[in-house]
Amino acid sequence: MSDTTLSHPATAARPDAGQRASRDLLRRGRLKPAEIVFWLATAASFFLLPDRHLLLSEIVILGLFALSLDLIIGYAGVVSLGHGAFFGLGAYVAGLVSVHLTGEPLTGLILAALAAGILGLATGPLLLLRASDLTRLMVTLGVAMLLLEAANRAAWLTGGADGLQGVTINPLLGRFEFDLFGTTAYAYCLIVTFALFLLARRVVTSPYGLSLLAIRDNALRARSMGIPVGPRILGIYAFSALIAGVAGALLTQTTMFVSLDVLAFHRSADVLLVLVLGGVGYLYGGLIGAIAFKLLQDWFSAIxxxxxxxxxxxxxxxxxxxxxxxxxxxxxxxxxxxxxxxxx
Amino acid sequence: MLTILIDGIAYGMLLFVMAAGLAVTLGLMNFVNLAHGAFAMIGGYVTALAMNRLGMPFLLTLPFAFLVPALVGVVAERLLYARLYRRSHLDQVLFSIALVFMAMAGTDWLLGSGQQLITLPGWLQGRFEVFGVGIGRYRAFLIVICAALVVGLQLILGRTRFGARLRAAVDDQRAARGLGINVGGIFAATFAVGSGLAGLGGALGIEMMGLDPTFPLKIMVYVLIVVTIGGTASLTGPFIAALLIGTADVAGKYYLPELGAFLIYLVMILLLILRPQGLIARAR
Structure with a gap:
């Protein structure tokens, strides 16, 4: 064994490198103390600020939406001006499910996620058109605008400019009723967000996530290393769309209302702002940015x-x-x- | 039918005048500037305010609608934009969105959120008939003015020393610098003229597109569509794209009102699928 090590240092180094890589991956995947503190503080907010649950739900939903955007901007380097499309679609699907199908919240959530994910898969290939950033911006913006127009025109389905009426949501798991103070709503949003966060964290710390970083930093080199750039971007785009759809669905289910506002351009612009306030490319940016955004908004509106x-x-x-x-x-x-x- | 075509052409020409500056700056510095519409809005407000508050005649306000945004443009370029040329596109998008937000809220704050209305001089109102086709006087006026601007721009780009330098800088910035061309100066000048043209477009467009504080956002989409579809290699691409989008939009609103704004977004996405680099792509 030692003989071969001496004569072929390169081959012997390989299992070593492999071990090092898997050790690095494990280390990246482990929760850091600061992260645990962050989530404990979030959980504590549920008990310590009982009269702010409505506002807190809003923040968490915005945070989840920004997190979904972080997945494509921070990890895959895809700049989007139309991420509101998925948020809005999720919101409308959740609303329509509750009106026409069932008021059960989890069913609505899953269907909304699927719808948004499918839209992501369907429109994702448009991002790969020998893409310059400008083309991507315009394509994502165009898709969002098309969806807004569609929702506006299909007034028989969506209620048009008046918003969708009659959204009622059954108690969560048949036991916890959505109350006026938003206590159930906040717990629901927190748990869903935490679960999706863990999932997203698992995705970005996996080898797949690392390959995304390689694509973000230099798509040309990533391709020549043998990373299939197109399918990888498509995958993360659909995943991100799915999470945005869930965020939209959460908004509908906790406010029991949907209007064209969920698809408006300012949604896509705001969420970019939120993400940048919190910082791009480390998943917490969206959540922290959402808190900062709401606080700033409150403060500025007061002035x-x-x-x-x-x-x-x-x-x-x-x-x-x-x-x-x-x-x-x-x-x-x-x-x-x-x-x-x-x-x- | 022909009336709609002429309306569409007038609209398209207007879009081109607004988008021309953006096309050049985007091609030159690869700067994604979403705030171009803000300069168009400045021009529009200059004309509206000068007419309504100072009682200036419409034609006399137009030079100011060019000069004021050009001046603001040059200041903004030197103070703000110049710092961001080497940054990522995300930064540029964020910066220009911030600028749009500030322009919209600021205008609302200073001048109110209402529509600005102007009364055109009598000789521009109404319509006249040529071979049985009714043509709005103002539409004809727009086409003449914009066509003159287009020809002027092409001549400047194609025949003057400045134009040659500009084209050199767009084609290969590094080589142009190496030849001793002052790319930064050219860019500042181009930015100023582009902003001025946008402002002129905004002023001329009050009659067709209206003017209120949300104008930068409304026009942003159209202008960006024109530039993306047209490509940034030359002005011919955006010109064709502007005519196409203008005609499609006007015709769509007339024949298929239920489709609304659907049509132009569909046209844009389809054209981008077919030609991602724009109608007239840069030679490789």
Whole structure:
């Protein structure tokens, strides 16, 4: 054995490299202490802020939606201006299921997820058209606009501009009724979001997730390494669409209402903003961004009720001008500077 | 039938005037600028305010509708845009969306959310008949003005020294720099002219498209569609695309009103499937 190691160092290194790779993957997959603290704090919010459950549900739904966008932007490098399409489709499917089929929430959730996932699969190939970012932006935007127009025109099905009437949701699991204070709703949103988060985390820490990162950083090289770029992007796009659909369904089921607003352009723009506020490419960005977004929105609306968008735009612009990377590295830079001053 | 065609052409020409600046800046710096519509809105408001508050005649406001956005454009380019050329497209999208948000909310704040209306001078109202085809006077006026602008742009691009430098910079920025062409300066100038043209388009378009604080968002989609379909290799592509989209939109609204805005999005997606690089792609 040792002889072969000496004469063929390259072949001997291979199992070693394999072991190292699987060890690295395992390490990436393990929950870090900060993450556990994050989720414990989230769970604690359920008990500590009992009168804020409605707002908190809204935040969690927005966070889940932003998380789905993070999967394609942060991990696959696909910039989308039309992610609201999947959110809206999920919302409408959940609404229609409850009106025409059954008020059982989980059925609605699953059907909405499937519908959004299928739309993702169907429109995903459009992203692969010798794609420049601009083409992708326009195609995703076009799909979202088509869906908005469709929902607007099909008033017999969707209620058009008046919104879908008569959405009623049965008690969750036949036991927990959706109450006025949003307590059931918040627990429901939290559990669904947590489950999907774990799933998404598993996906991005798998070898498949690593191959996505390779594609994001350099699609050409990834292709020449033998990574099938098209199918991989398609897969994550559909998965992301599915999660966005669930977020939309959660919104419908917890508010018992759907209107054209779920498909409007500002949804897609807002969710981008949320994601950037929280940071792209580490899954928590969406959830943290959603909290920051709602807080900022509250604060700005308090200053100038109608024009909070102005301030939101300003914040976004400053973030971009400073540079998102610099901002993420800010705590580290500050620490380093402090330490240096200590030494001096 | 012909009336609709002429309406569509007038609309398309207008779209082209607005999109021309975006096409060049996108081709030159590969900068995805979603805020181009904001400059068009500035132009529109300059004309509307000058006419309604200062009582200036329509034609006299048009030069200002060009100059003010051009000036704002040059300042914005030097102060803000120039920092983002080397950033990722995501950053550029975010930045320009932020700009759109601020422009919309800011306009609403300062000038109110209502529609801005203008009264055209008498000689531009009504319609006249040529061989039994009714043509709106204003539509004809638009076509003449925009056609003159298109010809002017093509001449500048094709026949002047500046045009030659610009084309060189679009084709290969690095080589152009190496030859001593001041690409940054060219870009600032182009950005200014592009913003000015957008503003002029916005001013001319008040009559056809209306003007309120949501204008940048509404026009953004159209302008981006024109540029994506047309490609950024030359101005011919966006010109054809603008005429196509303009005619399709007007005809669609007339013949198939139940389809609404469906048609142009469908046309866009289909054209992008067939020609992802745009109608007239850059030679490789």
């Amino acid at each position: 100038t009720p109608q024009y909070w968008m102005f301030w939101m735009g300003l914040v976004l612009m400053v973030i971009v001008l400073i540079g998102r990377d610099n901002l993420n590295a800010l705590p580290r830079t500050l620490m380093r500077r402090l330490r240096r001053e200590d030494r001096a």
